[in-house]
Amino acid sequence: MSEPLLPFLVEPDQLEQVLGVDSLLVVDVSEESAYVQHHVPGAVNLPYRALIVANPPAMGLLPADGRLTEVFSYLGLTPDTHVVAYDNEGNAKAGRLLWTLDAVGHSRRSLLNGGLHAWVNEGHPAEQAANRPTSNAYTVTRNPDVIADKTFILDHLDAQDVKVLDVRTAKEFAGHDVRAGRGGHIPGAVNLDWMLALDRDRNLRLKPEAELREMLEAIGVTPDKEVIVHCQTHHRSAHTYAVLKALGYSRVRGYDGSWSDWGNDPDMPVET
Numbered sequence: 001m002s003e004p005l006l007p008f009l010v011e012p013d014q015l016e017q018v019l020g021v022d023s024l025l026v027v028d029v030s031e032e033s034a035y036v037q038h039h040v041p042g043a044v045n046l047p048y049r050a051l052i053v054a055n056p057p058a059m060g061l062l063p064a065d066g067r068l069t070e071v072f073s074y075l076g077l078t079p080d081t082h083v084v085a086y087d088n089e090g091n092a093k094a095g096r097l098l099w100t101l102d103a104v105g106h107s108r109r110s111l112l113n114g115g116l117h118a119w120v121n122e123g124h125p126a127e128q129a130a131n132r133p134t135s136n137a138y139t140v141t142r143n144p145d146v147i148a149d150k151t152f153i154l155d156h157l158d159a160q161d162v163k164v165l166d167v168r169t170a171k172e173f174a175g176h177d178v179r180a181g182r183g184g185h186i187p188g189a190v191n192l193d194w195m196l197a198l199d200r201d202r203n204l205r206l207k208p209e210a211e212l213r214e215m216l217e218a219i220g221v222t223p224d225k226e227v228i229v230h231c232q233t234h235h236r237s238a239h240t241y242a243v244l245k246a247l248g249y250s251r252v253r254g255y256d257g258s259w260s261d262w263g264n265d266p267d268m269p270v271e272t
Contacts, residue, residue, distance in 0.1 A: 005082040009246040029093040038126035058261035060233025086112035095238035105141035118203035148253040167194035175272035180263030184272035190219040194236040230255035
């Protein structure tokens, strides 16, 4: 298989240079109402709801392979397709798409740094007409190495080479803002609000690499560890997953049930 078309973290200038390449698929994970206002030329729209399923009280779960096969076949993916994801918010929805691609074994994927904010605010071309993908039968191959569940976390609570990174707000982490049956956090977890990785002065790009590494390493989230990221529903933490992948962290898992799963299960241990 040939080299990927683009690096994992791609700048708007880089993307503009390859628009129209046959193997490129640009996916806008914004709401359809935002997509039709303006989007990257050639981009197709994928509703965020296509990437999640609910099993209350656990929300934001990874859909079954059959559903994911339908989604990625609709998008027309082939093994050689290089997906560039973005949204019109802070790229958390785009991050969820990238994590899902990793979860089905599709390694050709990139995050548009800054998403639609950077693209539009920096004068890159945009269009309003909706683009419809050409469907293709795509085979999903589940990759368990990027997925965490309660059992996996419980089995690794005391592991020195595993770190649980909770990217909810400090109030949620401390149990002052309760959004489940119980407040607090997973024992031993560390906290870093996901929005601290966003550079508001550069159109919501990721902050500079050195700054991101310093923040993460200050709380013990180092590249030698296996990192499990979560929030409430693995929406915000999907962005953090993408941040870690952009920094070259090789062992990163997303806990899709996140606090909606853990915090609502009375059998799970909790710290405040």
